[in-house]
Amino acid sequence: MGAGTSRAAYPVTAFTVGNALGARTEDVLAALRASRSGLAPCRLDLPFDTSCGAFPGPLDPVPAPLSSHDSRLARLALAVLDGAFASAVERAARRWGRDRLAIVLGTSTGGILESERAFDAHARSGALPPDYDFERQHAFFALVEVVRARTGAGGPAYVVSTACSSSGKVLGAARRLLAAGVADAVLAGGADTLCQTTLRGFASLEALSRRPCRPFGAERDGTSIGEGAAFLLVERAGDGPARLLGVGESSDAHHMSHPHPEGLGARLAMAEALRQAGLEPALVDHVNAHGTGTRANDGVEARAIAEIFGRAVPVASTKGYTGHLLGAAGATEAVFAIFALEHGFVPESLGAAPLDPEVGIDVCLERRAGRFRAVLSNSFGFGGSNVSVLLGAPA
Amino acid sequence: MRSAWILGVALWAPGFRDAAAWLSGAQERSVVAPPAEVLPPMLRRRASFLARLTGEVAAQAAREARADLAAVPVVFGSAHGEVATAVEMMRSFREGEGLPSPTRFHNSVHNAAAAYLSIAAGSHGFSTAIAAGKETPAAALVEAGALLAERGGEVLVVLADEPAPEPFTAAADHPPAGLALLLSAEPRAGARARLSGLRRTAGVSPEVPGALGRHPCSGAFALVAAVAGGVRGAVPIAPGWIVEVDQP
Numbered sequence: 001m002g003a004g005t006s007r008a009a010y011p012v013t014a015f016t017v018g019n020a021l022g023a024r025t026e027d028v029l030a031a032l033r034a035s036r037s038g039l040a041p042c043r044l045d046l047p048f049d050t051s052c053g054a055f056p057g058p059l060d061p062v063p064a065p066l067s068s069h070d071s072r073l074a075r076l077a078l079a080v081l082d083g084a085f086a087s088a089v090e091r092a093a094r095r096w097g098r099d100r101l102a103i104v105l106g107t108s109t110g111g112i113l114e115s116e117r118a119f120d121a122h123a124r125s126g127a128l129p130p131d132y133d134f135e136r137q138h139a140f141f142a143l144v145e146v147v148r149a150r151t152g153a154g155g156p157a158y159v160v161s162t163a164c165s166s167s168g169k170v171l172g173a174a175r176r177l178l179a180a181g182v183a184d185a186v187l188a189g190g191a192d193t194l195c196q197t198t199l200r201g202f203a204s205l206e207a208l209s210r211r212p213c214r215p216f217g218a219e220r221d222g223t224s225i226g227e228g229a230a231f232l233l234v235e236r237a238g239d240g241p242a243r244l245l246g247v248g249e250s251s252d253a254h255h256m257s258h259p260h261p262e263g264l265g266a267r268l269a270m271a272e273a274l275r276q277a278g279l280e281p282a283l284v285d286h287v288n289a290h291g292t293g294t295r296a297n298d299g300v301e302a303r304a305i306a307e308i309f310g311r312a313v314p315v316a317s318t319k320g321y322t323g324h325l326l327g328a329a330g331a332t333e334a335v336f337a338i339f340a341l342e343h344g345f346v347p348e349s350l351g352a353a354p355l356d357p358e359v360g361i362d363v364c365l366e367r368r369a370g371r372f373r374a375v376l377s378n379s380f381g382f383g384g385s386n387v388s389v390l391l392g393a394p395a
Numbered sequence: 396m397r398s399a400w401i402l403g404v405a406l407w408a409p410g411f412r413d414a415a416a417w418l419s420g421a422q423e424r425s426v427v428a429p430p431a432e433v434l435p436p437m438l439r440r441r442a443s444f445l446a447r448l449t450g451e452v453a454a455q456a457a458r459e460a461r462a463d464l465a466a467v468p469v470v471f472g473s474a475h476g477e478v479a480t481a482v483e484m485m486r487s488f489r490e491g492e493g494l495p496s497p498t499r500f501h502n503s504v505h506n507a508a509a510a511y512l513s514i515a516a517g518s519h520g521f522s523t524a525i526a527a528g529k530e531t532p533a534a535a536l537v538e539a540g541a542l543l544a545e546r547g548g549e550v551l552v553v554l555a556d557e558p559a560p561e562p563f564t565a566a567a568d569h570p571p572a573g574l575a576l577l578l579s580a581e582p583r584a585g586a587r588a589r590l591s592g593l594r595r596t597a598g599v600s601p602e603v604p605g606a607l608g609r610h611p612c613s614g615a616f617a618l619v620a621a622v623a624g625g626v627r628g629a630v631p632i633a634p635g636w637i638v639e640v641d642q643p
Contacts, residue, residue: 047493099595108504110526112481115563119485122562134559134566139475140505141528154595158527158534161476161505169523173538180544182396182537196488197481201500251513251522256441256501268519382501383510385522 009277009392010178012232013240014088017335018080019228019322020053025082029339032347035367037321039212039224044194048203051212052194053226053323055079066149071111071137074146077191080229081150088233089151089187096184096236102155102177103147106167106190108327108381110140110159113195143191155183161327163381164290165249166190167230168330168389172247174234175276189231190328198225198326205257213293213324214351215317216302216363223292226323230331242338245279245374245390248272252384259297259380263304269386270308270376277390279374281309284390286346288333288377291317292324293351301378302359316364320350330379334389337375341393345369396540396593396638400586402549403462403577404619405455407448408607409570413455418623433464434515441498442511443480445473448555448573449508450515456575462549464516467577468542471509471524472535472554474611475567477502482560508555531556532615533636536593543580552576554612569609574619582643588622592629592639599631 018024020038021031031038042052059075061067066074093101118132136142140159148157156177160169167190174186192198202208202225209222234244250272252265259266274281287305291298298317305315318336325332340346346368353365374392406414407429410422429451431439439447449471457464480503484495501507506524513522521542527534532554539550555573559566579586601614610616614632621630621640629637 115481116485116488119482119562120489123489128562134563135528138563138566139528140526141474141530144527156534156537156595158525158530158537160523160525162509162522162524163504163506173523173541176541176545177537180397180541182541197484197500197503200488200494201484201497201503204494204497204500249521249523251510251519253513253517253519255514256507256510257497265519381506382504383506384513385506385510 016085102183165381168387191229215291246276403456403460408572452575460577468521
């Protein structure tokens with residue numbers, strides 16, 4: 001890697017999150033504190049039973065003049081991009097200038113839910129629904145267009161879509177855009193909705209549990225899928241609850257849907273995040289694991305974590321709360337890492353008890369309080385796309 | 396964007412096996428599928444069209460630049476990605492047990508093409524997949540420029556899109572085509588051109604004649620034509636985006 005990689009630690013000045021645990025950041029935090037899962041039997045029309053993490057309550061339609069962009073994805077993103085966070089973005093736009101505010105968002109499926117419905121309508125009636133719009137609903141960029149219109153950001157704006165690592169990698173992009181002087185503030189985040197494609201797809205891989213998923217547990221038998229969104233504002237300078245210390249990105253170069261058996265890509269991503277931060281592994285106080293709850297993935301990840309950090313670092317997976325948020329997982333779990341820094345706790349790794357004895361790392365079987373100064377969050381996706389996001393307490 | 400030097404240019408479109416063929420307008424009827432010899436046969440059989448297209452242009456550009464695909468970071472840009480595979484999946488939900496094939500599912504992710512390339516090349520390094528509608532070529536250069544600023548060295552940019560299948564064809568009806576640019580942070584003998592000054596500029600739009608004018612990455616094809624044509628100055632590479640081109 002280039003010797004010129006910057007060691008700047010950019011402040012995260014605001015964030016917001018919503019998913020099955022609640023539509024608002026404080027609801028999500030309260031559920032994590034109380035070890036309360038948001039997973040429930042899935043109500044989508046599927047040819048199998050599974051649990052999933054649905055976003056609570058009805059969502060408001062996308063208002064004019066963007067009503068042609070109306071989609072569940074856009075509704076969910078706008079619901080989470082709430083008043084306080086939007087105000088922080090507006091302050092950043094005024095401070096740095098609108099053209100210096102960039103948007104980088106992760107999503108794995110974009111608005112494919114709308115296309116699934118349109119495809120079915122076409123199969124039944126021979127016509128696409130009149131309000132269906134491929135470019136404004138299905139296309140990945142539609143999400144950016146909605147957020148761009150909501151915030152008035154005038155800098156570069158794009159989607160990163162690398163399956164389950166998408167919205168971890170947006171923080172890598174944010175760091176680079178700031179370091180290269182392309183932007184002075186970056187609205188980074190992710191959003192994904194439940195849809196037929198991912199639920200039936202993971203079922204075809206026999207990777208879905210019928211019950212709420214149990215990452216690192218002896219009885220784990222697959223993952224659960226969820227939906228949600230999270231956004232973080234990263235600025236060149238300012239005060240905030242956390243600093244973005246490093247973002248390691250790597251490739252397994254092994255298989256499209258199986259992890260590298262020795263966790264090579266995972267180790268490379270974690271090591272690169274540490275290198276960027278200039279931090280020794282012993283200074284990392286907690287790892288929010290990718291921890292999907294499948295037999296193979298958790299075992300490989302535990303081994304990779306142990307090789308980098310040893311067996312004593314407190315580890316938790318939060319998939320047992322929210323389900324696997326796919327393209328929104330990285331940003332959501334970056335927010336959970338900030339919760340650990342800000343509020344001094346690692347959530348109970350729901351579903352992990354009784355722990356798989358072969359895991360061999362310190363998975364938190366109950367909520368653990370303490371002072372956390374640096375927290376790492378892993379997200380690993382199809383195609384062997386890995387990202388590790390390292391966040392630190394304010395200097 | 397600081398300066399980036401173009402060390403390799405590659406292109407594949409139906410009828411055109413490479414950038415030289417496309418620039419000369421010499422269409423060959425026999426060119427109907429990208430050969431993608433960089434993908435081992437087992438991998439190639441499972442790969443989507445977009446993954447084979449990506450493998451083909453990546454290998455062409457790396458050959459010209461004498462770059463090592465195992466070591467060069469990759470920025471893959473595509474407005475709609477694996478849309479044919481996604482729609483095939485929807486069809487499978489209405490048949491049999493209502494489940495897709497596992498291969499089709501993992502092939503449906505936006506980073507599938509970049510992932511097949513990393514697996515074929517044995518690259519454990521940086522790889523990303525982005526989308527920005529018709530601004531995709533500009534966004535890919537933003538990301539590539541930031542990578543070059545961070546790390547120096549080289550970066551491979553691939554831009555590729557296939558048309559949407561029925562019943563969505565009307566929304567994205569263009570030839571399946573793609574291109575690759577091998578960019579370097581440093582000048583190098585034999586560089587084709589220097590890029591700099593990438594920025595948003597209201598009112599500009601790339602002009603590409605024919606069916607590729609409807610391609611979401613049409614501005615990148617315009618850039619290839621401008622570089623080959625010895626153009627100097629601002630070239631629109633996406634609606635609302637220009638980049639300065641200099642010839643060495």
